[in-house]
Amino acid sequence: MENNLVIYNTLSRKKEAFVPLKSPFVGMYVCGPTVYGDAHLGHARPAITFDLVYRYLKHIGFKVRYVRNITDVGHLEADADEGEDKIAKKARLEQLEPMEVVQYYVNRYRENMKQLNVLPPSIEPHASGHIIEQIEMVKNIQDKGFAYETNGSLYFDVEKYNESHPYGILSGRKIEDLMANTRELEGQDEKKNPMDFALWKKAQPEHIMRWPSPWSDGFPGWHMECSAMGCKYLGEEFDIHGGGMDLMFPHHEAEIAQSQIANGKQAVKYWMHNNMVTLNGQKMGKSLGNAIDLEAAFTGNHKLMEQAYSPMTIRFFILQAQYRSTLDFSNEALQAAEKGLDRLLKATETIHNLKTGETSDFNIQELKDKCYAAMNDDFNSPITIANLFDGVRWINSVNDGKASLKREDIELLKTLYNDFVFDILGLKSEEVGSGNDGLVEGVMNTILELRKDAKLNKDWTAADKIRDELAKLNIVIKDTKDGATWEVKE
């Protein structure tokens, strides 16, 4: 299998040749959602970014185990007075069992992902289902002398760690700066140093979600789950760890430190971080109050949405930017994406109707090579898409009879667009109609026949009336030289 893939590694801040630890197997871990609310446009970015990575790695022949966790314990509320668990807080507010809240939002998250055509990961472990593994890992770190206990909570000793391993290698931070600049937060008095992080937290009486441990009844620290579950399912060392840039510090930095101590080695070979989605130039975030839920984007039911945008429009829009760049949402940009996507998908359909020619006016093999080259260059989907649009123009011009392609080139195009548009970019045509297609087909054919007769009689009034009335029902009629066609417009 040929592999010319290059990945930008946050750890080195450089593009590096992708060489898996145990080719052809690839282990990939991506930080998943905290299920205490609906997924918004910001969540779509990592999901789609790493879906693209997953799809492409598989496409070029790797056997990928893709692990994306569900965080359902342990994230503390910064603004809550007692550092209350987000899930527990939500549960209390809504008078539900915590796991009921978790299940509800997991279901909705999965539904959203399905709409976006994001493939399910190989394993979707819940943090709450891996408390034992996390406790074992914490014990391990404690045994090695890198943890200290205060009031039943256990903290990681960053200063001690830094003596043997630089802390901050991923985010480029220096421990001296961290010492000087970490803000004062409540509950910090239990720590020796402000940048120390919790491995285990003792539960306060009001905490509903709690588990027994050697130290106290409580819950694992925020960063433990990813280290423990990554190790359990992908091994002490694995290839790719992904997540949003905002998780780089402290979350991923803490993961690196924990795993280093627990297993004596760097757990991750390639760190990948997707950039943020912005709205009017500002990061979209739940706590910032400017998040647009995916549901709202899909339905257009939001004050900032001029219209509904289909999941595929959102997906295509995200893929039109490189994953390491910020991406700014606006109605104008989304509408442009919608039209572009439509053009791409239509041309992909058109390939199947192309008539074979004697000669080829376009170099399809070269187009194919360019598409792979773009993807191999750190998953550059915007360039890939630009190349595909070059092909779109060719396809349409062959379809117009203004250029020609030989049979084998048309076959090559079919494979190329099938591979890239559907398999790799994960786009798909919106499904239209439901169940009674045969009936609709028949009715439409009759209507188009009537209109054809009207046109033959030069009864333009009747012909236009049919077209206009159907347009009101979102059915668009197009006259081509081979007769009229119709389609339902979203």
Next chain:
RNA sequence: GGUCUCGUGGCCGAGCGGUUAGGCAGAGGUCUGCAAAACCUUGUACAGCGGUUCGAAUCCGCUCGAGACCUCCA
């Protein structure tokens, strides 16, 4: 305050030392009964000021502006 990233034509967004990115919108044309779609033609942009270089959007410095992280966050 510290660390870091970014500023590209009307909009989104690639490129990162020398060739058209691409999409959307706009303009003109071909086709069409009229449309729509499609095709052809059309834009010469890289925050500002210096510097390096034969040559800079691309490298360096400064200025201005925006953003991220430093605290849960995708």
